[in-house]
Amino acid sequence: MITLKELYKPRVYQIDGKLKISSTLPDNLSEIYHENTKMHASDVRPWLVPLLPSGLSAMPVRTFFQRSARSYKKYQGYPAVKLETADEPATPGSLWDIIASRRCKRDYSDSPIRIQDLSRILRYGYGKTGRFCADGNEVCLRAVPSAGALYPLDIYPLLENVSDIDNGLYHYNIEDNELERLRPGSFLKKIYQLVQPSNNEWIASAGAVLFITATFKRNQLKYGDRGYRGVLLDAGHLSQNILLGCTALGYSACIIVACLDDPVNDFLNIDGVEESILFAISIGSPYIEKTNNAK
Numbered sequence: 001m002i003t004l005k006e007l008y009k010p011r012v013y014q015i016d017g018k019l020k021i022s023s024t025l026p027d028n029l030s031e032i033y034h035e036n037t038k039m040h041a042s043d044v045r046p047w048l049v050p051l052l053p054s055g056l057s058a059m060p061v062r063t064f065f066q067r068s069a070r071s072y073k074k075y076q077g078y079p080a081v082k083l084e085t086a087d088e089p090a091t092p093g094s095l096w097d098i099i100a101s102r103r104c105k106r107d108y109s110d111s112p113i114r115i116q117d118l119s120r121i122l123r124y125g126y127g128k129t130g131r132f133c134a135d136g137n138e139v140c141l142r143a144v145p146s147a148g149a150l151y152p153l154d155i156y157p158l159l160e161n162v163s164d165i166d167n168g169l170y171h172y173n174i175e176d177n178e179l180e181r182l183r184p185g186s187f188l189k190k191i192y193q194l195v196q197p198s199n200n201e202w203i204a205s206a207g208a209v210l211f212i213t214a215t216f217k218r219n220q221l222k223y224g225d226r227g228y229r230g231v232l233l234d235a236g237h238l239s240q241n242i243l244l245g246c247t248a249l250g251y252s253a254c255i256i257v258a259c260l261d262d263p264v265n266d267f268l269n270i271d272g273v274e275e276s277i278l279f280a281i282s283i284g285s286p287y288i289e290k291t292n293n294a295k
């Protein structure tokens with residue numbers, strides 16, 4: 001059996017001309033992971049040179065950019081719904097007000113989410129917002145910052161009550177700004193207990209649940225084990241963008257990290273190792289207080 005001590009790889013570092021080594025032995029896996037993936041002066045290299053996981057041979061910069069130019073997933077052969085790119089005029093609201101009024105909200109009415117709004121939430125959540133050319137490859141830039149512009153995340157919207165689109169499990173195709181329909185049907189009432197195993201009835205009335213997955217190798221091809229930190233940071237950027245987008249458009253939304261990982265991975269038909277669920281975001285129309293002015 002491997003002990004925690006055997007997993008720990010202490011590194012010597014220099015400070016004020018003196019060599020030092022961390023004196024505290026981590027006593028759990030997360031501390032060991034954090035220690036083993038600290039950045040040291042000897043790790044610093046020009047930004048074009050990938051920090052390769054040990055054991056892999058050096059990757060030519062050209063190959064790296066070819067791979068990073070395809071840092072997204074597409075499902076070929078599934079029916080796809082093109083999302084709008086022309087925005088309706090935005091509701092006035094300052095960024096500061098939107099940030100201050102964002103709350104995780106867990107009650108949803110039965111009014112559908114408008115497909116135009118969902119489209120905007122996805123595009124400004126994680127969609128393409130720019131591009132640059134690298135060694136002959138066009139690399140797209142997105143609505144979130146991402147380590148190495150490698151964008152390891154994917155969004156699988158489960159649509160349950162969205163106007164003008166059939167219910168089903170979809171994948172958001174970043175490159176073409178489309179929703180690929182992986183499985184038609186209404187699933188939420190059958191699987192909401194996987195999204196959060198307790199105190200969960202409110203999830204069943206969401207208009208949509210976005211499942212956010214990570215394909216770790218997209219990031220780790222450059223950053224190795226340390227890249228796992230970046231994947232989780234990217235996830236935070238994406239989730240805040242989506243929550244603020246929902247707030248700006250008047251929807252209620254909540255981030256949910258209590259998912260049962262393996263059953264959700266099975267539901268999404270992903271392997272849970274190369275690509276795995278990180279969290280979900282439920283979205284729905286808010287309850288509007290009904291005023292009775294009738295005389």
Ligand SMILES: Cc1cc2nc3c(=O)[nH]c(=O)nc-3n(C[C@H](O)[C@H](O)[C@H](O)COP(=O)(O)O)c2cc1C
Nearest residue numbers: 102103104105106195196254255256257258259279
């Ligand atoms: C990493 C993370 C995990 C969370 N997981 C859940 C969850 O599984 N279920 C849930 O109902 N809320 C979850 N939340 C929402 C928090 O409960 C909520 O953000 C917190 O109570 C602060 O409230 P506010 O977001 O309305 O400001 C999570 C939030 C974060 C940032």
